[in-house]
Amino acid sequence: MAGLTLDLIGLQLFAGVALGAVYVLLAIGLSLIFGMLTVVNFAHGAFYMLGAYVGLWLMAHGGNFWLCLVLVPLVVGGIGLAVERVLIRPLYGRGIDYPLLLTFGLSYIIVELVRITFGKAGFPFDTPEVLQGAVDIGVGFFPLYRLFVIAATAVILFGLWLFLERTSFGLIIRAGARDPLIVRVLGVNVSKVWLIVFGMGTAIAAFAGLLAAPLQGVIPEMGGTILAEAFVVTVVGGMGSLLGAVLAGILVGVVVSMTSLFAPEMAKVAIFALMALVLLIRPQGFFGRAGLMS
């Protein structure tokens, strides 16, 4: 292939990791929610999109980007809390399909409400000035903002790790992911834990949406395709495993990036082929719990 240099491959790898960063954030939320609540959140893409739109609104009303990074997860996480309390809680105990189907319907509603409020056409989202431009990373010029996305994701991951490993609430979450019944028997108020976990998951999704907004602008449909890809990542990593989500996210990003080098029109189906392959060899994903069925 003409022009295939080591530099180019290096640049592609970086692009893949940057791409994977957004996947990682989404997959973590999905995995958290599934691991703790056994809920497959089909509205996750809608929350991602909400994050971008809330960010847009805040920016238009005089906010700055850094403030948004803090406010957006709080606002959308709050919405997530409400959703869990009002809509999902009544469905516990009915089987895995119901919350899945409910969030499916919810995503339609959220998207349409955004269309009604903000219009169908979508808006541009400017990269914050200090993050504009490209830097020389050794193998070539790479947009500074994408490096920021990688860094922001790393910060969130670190924060999450600290939270899970070093706080008692994090301990409960880890225990609950391992065995929800025992945790309840031990007297922990599981519903409150689930409420907070759902809020956290959606908050992280919103953060991802805000990060993605300068890369592609915002439209109401932006949650749709990325949800399918996020599911692939979550499933490949193993539902309920955060480490799996991180590894799978980066892997998928790199796979897309490398496929784009040789057969770019196959980039999308490559993700699905990867998922099919992994699941057929190891039905529970990299780190998923074996026997985790409906």
Added chain:
Amino acid sequence: MTSKTPRSTTLNRRSLIAGGAAIAAAPFSFHTARAQEPTIKIGFPVPLTGPYGAEAQDQVRAAEVAIAEFNAGGGLGGRKAELLVRDDKLNPGEAATRALELIENDKANFIVGSLSAAVQLAINNVTKQRGVIFNSISQSDAINEVADFSKYTFHEALTPHLTAGAVGRYAFSKFGKKVAFLTADYAYGHEMVRGFQEAGKGMGVEVLGDIRHPIGATDFSTLLPRLQSMKPDILVINNFGRDQQIALKQATDFGLKKTTKIVVPIMLFTGRQSAGLAAFDGVVGGTSYYWGIEDQLPSAKSFNDQFRKMHGGRVPSDYGAMGYAGVRTVLQAVKNAGTVDTDKVITALEGLKYDYYKGPQYFRKCDHQSVQSVMIIECKTKDMRNEADVFQVVANEAPNEANLRSCEALGHKA
């Protein structure tokens, strides 16, 4: 930002009542007695929901202008025209169902519409089987080809081949000969590439590469480094709508504009407004219509003024204007023929020479393709008269049959 279309012309009262009763499952039958002569019904399926909702709504507005003009001018000896707007949701299956309903239930005389190649081909298949005239108002090369074509098929819009050719002829003579393509991997993208390559043949153009991306891609960061390494003079981005907005934004982020001229076959009016100046700045593109030509062209001024009067001062977009022309040509042919009889209207359309908004046009006999001009545009960065004045026309390629694919190439016998 939401715009409300006046629903009075879009609601078919019959379908409202019928729908409600269907839910109640009461065995009514509906033959609302219509007195006197029936209206001339033009079915108008467009994607009111979906990513091109804004374009579709503009097409509806423009079509309404055409209908109002016709009715104000007395119609066909007193017989008025009526626009039956339907939402095809940008889905070919839905569009085919809407077309079936329009023909079978609503007894539409003609169908105008569609905004996507797949959709227009699906509608065309339905209409040609039932002998109903269909005037398509969006891009496709395939609809002119002999497999899809029928005498009932008309194509008001540009073809990818014509558009790409016009833009190519302009760009290759000005910006360089080393060209790279970033192409959406579907029929439209391939057709654009073909158009550019044809145009470039006689001009010594060297194609450095053609990278295909899946349609609907949101991230081009994995493709841009490779394109950059090819060091082209011109990067042609062959995609449409949102794909193009994102590609341009990311290409700008990667600093491509510093070394390469970016060229796109179609630059959408709504796209520029939605994606902002930064992404589109410095990009050269083609279009079927830009309202700004009203200073030079009286027919454009007349159309724009009518549009402004009917729709609160707005100006029509590129795709919107095709909604106007698509409906007006059909109605004019009806007037010329003096009847709604399909075969007579076809003959009238074939003989129609018109200048409704962008200069002289006519339908080529072999494939009913409207032979028309192509405008080359760039973004304005200063001296903008108002919010809608976003482009300037840098070149205008006159209508010329030679720029279309030949009848033989399309499979039509002489």
Added chain:
Amino acid sequence: MATDLAFEATRQPSPLLLWATRHRVALASLFLLLFPLVMPFKALAVMILIYGLYALGFNLLFGYLGLLSFGHSALFGAGAYLCGIAIVHFGWPWYLAIGLGLLAGMVVALVIGALAIRTRGIYFAMVTMALSQCVYYLFYQAVDLTGGENGLRGVNLKTVNLLGFEVDFLNPLSRYYIICGFVIAALWVLSRILASPFGAVIEAVRENEARARASGYDVMLVRLLTFVLSGAFCGLAGALLALHLSTVPIETMHYETSGLAVMMCLLGGMGTFFGPFIGAAIFLLLENLVSVWTSHWQLFVGLAFMVCVLFFPRGIWGTLMERMKA
């Protein structure tokens, strides 16, 4: 779910319900035959027939066996494309083309099923989605056969020769009744399957898989067989779609179409015989009629969906059936 049904086993169905269940095919057929007379939009009525059959096929796997698949669009689409290809490229007569579509649905189901049944629960759903996207990609790229993104055009059927009578297929009512004939035949076959010992095994596997295995049933084979049967119904529905629209859009195979099957089944009632049809009717009527009033129809469909999940977990039809029990 197991405890729900154990309780249900003690509830007596009313005599009316028993009678209706025994004659379910006849009653369903009657409904379908009379349906176009109340529906002013015949084209929409045909779509309800077709999607109802599609949901029915999906229901066999989801409602009766309990396996949630997100890949059924591949079966539906394969049926549509193969029927279309047979007519457009091979010039086959329509009845052979339908047969090919049906077969195609079964073959694709066999391939996807064989690979997917090793997984369970949410992973099964994901594998089926992934595999069906691979099938989508294959059909998308085979532009010469399928038309790619432009869709397959030219699946034109003008007249149908039925036992010597020339029926005009372009006439909306006759088209409805011809397609209805196939759907009724499919309903009859489905009823036989469900009433057979195999039908009982399917439900046994859903209720308690370990017990079914302990009783000597080959669970994997049951799953695969059900998947293939489901593919037959979906393939037939696809073939009929191709004939009705006279085109096959590529969207037929996209995972959104898989999602449609799930929605329709849930709205109507999973695990009931006629529920999927009702679900398809409700969904399509909602979508098409609401979109006449407002372009924000997705809001109402989403709301209706959520209301169903929260308050009518058995679906509209299923809840009706429940009420009819003592």
